[in-house]
Amino acid sequence: MSADNPPRWSTPPGAVVALAVGGVALAVAAVTAVDAAGRVLVGFAALLVLLFAASAWRQRPRLEVLPGSSGLAVTRLTGRREYPAAALHRVRLVEYPRMGRRVPMLEIDTIDADGSENLMIFGRWDLGADPRAVHEALGARGLAPDHKPS
DSSP states (O other): OOTTSOOEEOOOHHHHHHHHHHHHHHHHHHHHOSSHHHHHHHHHHHHHHHHHHHHHHHTOSSEEEOGGGOEEEEEETTEEEEEEGGGEEEEEEEEEEETTEEEEEEEEEEEOTTSOEEEEEEOHHHHSSOHHHHHHHHHHTTOOTTOOOO
């Protein structure tokens, strides 16, 4: 990637659209349900799926390298937050057990100028890519203080 187009990672748009379509299908099923209990349960499920799709769309891009590799930007529901390279205390891969296998997650630990700490954990859904590849890309740009080249 060029310096004009720094790398960014987020949930794939196709996955978010598929989630929204599933939410709409659940909403249609809720409206056409015969019994009241089914209507309520399926309607609640539709609402949750649509809210999840909306939050995934709102948080785009989820993680972005700032121009000139000067730091990282993270988008949350509350908005975008930028972290200069000096604030990146630890950027590492951690494997968590999930459903009988170990799943890699990217952990970013920051310390702000006022001393407040922040831990952010990103998985494949958040990044739209393998967290190992994202860790390598951040390490290659000098944004992973504890990165050891593989």
